[in-house]
Amino acid sequence: MGIKKEADNKYIINIKNLNKQFIVDKQPIDILKNINLQIKKGEFITIVGHSGCGKSTLLKIMCGLVDYENGIVERNGHAVVGPGPRCGMVFQDHRLLPWLKIKDNVGFGLRDLPKAEREEKVEKHLEMVGLKGFENSYPKQLSGGMAQRAAIARGLANNPTILLLDEPFGALDALTRIQMQQEILRIHQAEGTTMVMVTHDIDEAIYLGDRIVVMSARPGEIKEIIKTDSIESKKRGSTGFAAYKKRIYNYFFEDAKDLMDNMEYAN
Amino acid sequence: MKNNTMKKVILGMLLPLAVIAAWFYVTTYGSIPSGILPSISKVSGAFKTMISTGQLQEDLIVSISRVLKGYAFSAFFGILLGSLMGMSKNIKLLFQPVVTIIRQIPMIAWIPLIILWCGIGEMSKVVIIVLAAFFPILVNTESGMESTPQGYIEVARLYKLNAWKTFTSVYLPNALPNILVGLKLGLGVSWMAVVAAELIAATTGIGYRMSNARSMMQSDVVIVCMIVVGLMGVLMDKGIGIIFDMITPWNRAEKSN
Numbered sequence: 001m002g003i004k005k006e007a008d009n010k011y012i013i014n015i016k017n018l019n020k021q022f023i024v025d026k027q028p029i030d031i032l033k034n035i036n037l038q039i040k041k042g043e044f045i046t047i048v049g050h051s052g053c054g055k056s057t058l059l060k061i062m063c064g065l066v067d068y069e070n071g072i073v074e075r076n077g078h079a080v081v082g083p084g085p086r087c088g089m090v091f092q093d094h095r096l097l098p099w100l101k102i103k104d105n106v107g108f109g110l111r112d113l114p115k116a117e118r119e120e121k122v123e124k125h126l127e128m129v130g131l132k133g134f135e136n137s138y139p140k141q142l143s144g145g146m147a148q149r150a151a152i153a154r155g156l157a158n159n160p161t162i163l164l165l166d167e168p169f170g171a172l173d174a175l176t177r178i179q180m181q182q183e184i185l186r187i188h189q190a191e192g193t194t195m196v197m198v199t200h201d202i203d204e205a206i207y208l209g210d211r212i213v214v215m216s217a218r219p220g221e222i223k224e225i226i227k228t229d230s231i232e233s234k235k236r237g238s239t240g241f242a243a244y245k246k247r248i249y250n251y252f253f254e255d256a257k258d259l260m261d262n263m264e265y266a267n
Numbered sequence: 268m269k270n271n272t273m274k275k276v277i278l279g280m281l282l283p284l285a286v287i288a289a290w291f292y293v294t295t296y297g298s299i300p301s302g303i304l305p306s307i308s309k310v311s312g313a314f315k316t317m318i319s320t321g322q323l324q325e326d327l328i329v330s331i332s333r334v335l336k337g338y339a340f341s342a343f344f345g346i347l348l349g350s351l352m353g354m355s356k357n358i359k360l361l362f363q364p365v366v367t368i369i370r371q372i373p374m375i376a377w378i379p380l381i382i383l384w385c386g387i388g389e390m391s392k393v394v395i396i397v398l399a400a401f402f403p404i405l406v407n408t409e410s411g412m413e414s415t416p417q418g419y420i421e422v423a424r425l426y427k428l429n430a431w432k433t434f435t436s437v438y439l440p441n442a443l444p445n446i447l448v449g450l451k452l453g454l455g456v457s458w459m460a461v462v463a464a465e466l467i468a469a470t471t472g473i474g475y476r477m478s479n480a481r482s483m484m485q486s487d488v489v490i491v492c493m494i495v496v497g498l499m500g501v502l503m504d505k506g507i508g509i510i511f512d513m514i515t516p517w518n519r520a521e522k523s524n
Contacts, residue, residue, distance in 0.1 A: 083426070085427075091418060095421075138517045
């Protein structure tokens with residue numbers, strides 16, 4: 001028991017030899033191949049790759065929305081069998097329910113708590129993402145960036161050990177996106193929540209990630225896991241930043257002939 | 268804004284006023300027998316008499332209570348079956364063919380069979396209303412449920428909502444605007460159905476009053492009834508619209524910039 005306990009605390013996410021296939025037109029297609037990834041408590045992991053490389057599927061497997069056939073996927077020390085309250089998720093389209101006020105959207109996963117406690121948590125998280133005063137607004141009254149903040153507040157409201165972010169800033173304009181990147185970093189540091197973000201924006205991956213997981217497309221395989229220097233990677237203009245960028249670009253040079261298209265897409 | 272409302276009122280009133288003016292002109296200076304087209308004063312006289320004897324109110328209450336019975340039944344079962352069909356492929360496959368065929372039969376065409384089966388009492392009117400109102404409610408509810416974005420359903424799964432909670436907090440609110448359309452259409456056709464059914468076979472109700480007045484050549488009473496039927500239809504439609512605005516406040520919320 002004592003040994004197991006120790007193992008529990010070591011990794012928030014432990015993935016070993018994971019393979020995932022989808023059946024398309026009766027043909028099995030490899031989506032993920034031989035994925036091995038261990039994520040420690042408090043880490044910020046970014047996963048970067050082409051559209052359709054299976055990175056979103058990987059994220060959904062981590063949170064239990066998509067099942068897997070073989071390999072080991074453990075979250076908080078237990079095999080993942082479905083969604084759980086200790087794992088929050090933020091999607092690209094904010095997915096706030098349009099018929100609920102912001103406070104009810106943020107408190108959506110807290111329905112089992114007593115009212116006072118729920119309200120307190122909602123208020124705390126709204127304040128954390130800078131949406132105090134918008135409790136009674138409806139999602140369509142908020143801008144894209146604000147809606148995404150509310151979605152982050154919803155993801156964090158029930159104090160998950162891990163927050164999974166599936167291209168959360170992909171639909172935002174460039175300026176808002178940079179602002180949101182700074183915000184999520186601040187929240188990550190303040191809350192200490194483990195975060196995993198899927199992105200196709202290489203700059204974003206470098207800026208946010210303690211480690212960057214570079215994935216190839218079809219089948220999705222991990223090419224490299226790059227550990228970033230916490231000082232260099234936070235300076236967008238630094239030579240260190242440029243070096244990381246070049247290193248990641250090289251994978252996609254090798255990978256795809258239509259690189260220029262993808263680079264445009266990534267930016 | 269104010270100019271727009273003025274314009275709306277003036278343009279909207281133009282045709283009714285023209286019709287009334289033409290009516291007035293023809294009945295005052297023309298040579299149409301009053302049994303065919305009574306004068307405005309004769310119709311308003313008939314209206315006053317019908318109100319003061321309480322006959323109009325009585326007829327209306329009979330017809331409206333029939334509508335409410337049939338409509339409540341249709342609304343409940345239409346939303347129920349529509350929801351099930353919209354959320355479950357298998358239930359849809361089971362019911363879809365039957366629903367599609369039955370929908371093609373016009374409401375009026377049911378009347379002979381319903382009279383054979385249920386006579387000309389209360390039951391037959393209610394059954395006809397149900398047949399008329401059930402399908403628009405069913406079909407619109409179903410399409411509202413089906414339009415629920417997969418992303419919202421995924422959010423419900425993420426937070427481990429059970430089937431009932433997923434229905435009440437995701438599917439149902441998403442489908443509400445469509446359900447409203449179905450309920451509005453359903454109420455409209457219920458009202459039409461009850462009048463039609465009463466015209467053909469009844470001994471009470473506003474439709475019966477019309478048919479009875481026709482056989483006694485009381486064209487003024489016929490016209491009063493027609494106007495009242497039209498106005499009641501409009502009132503019901505507006506009423507249900509107001510109720511729905513109240514229960515879907517997120518649709519009214521304005522974008523703040």
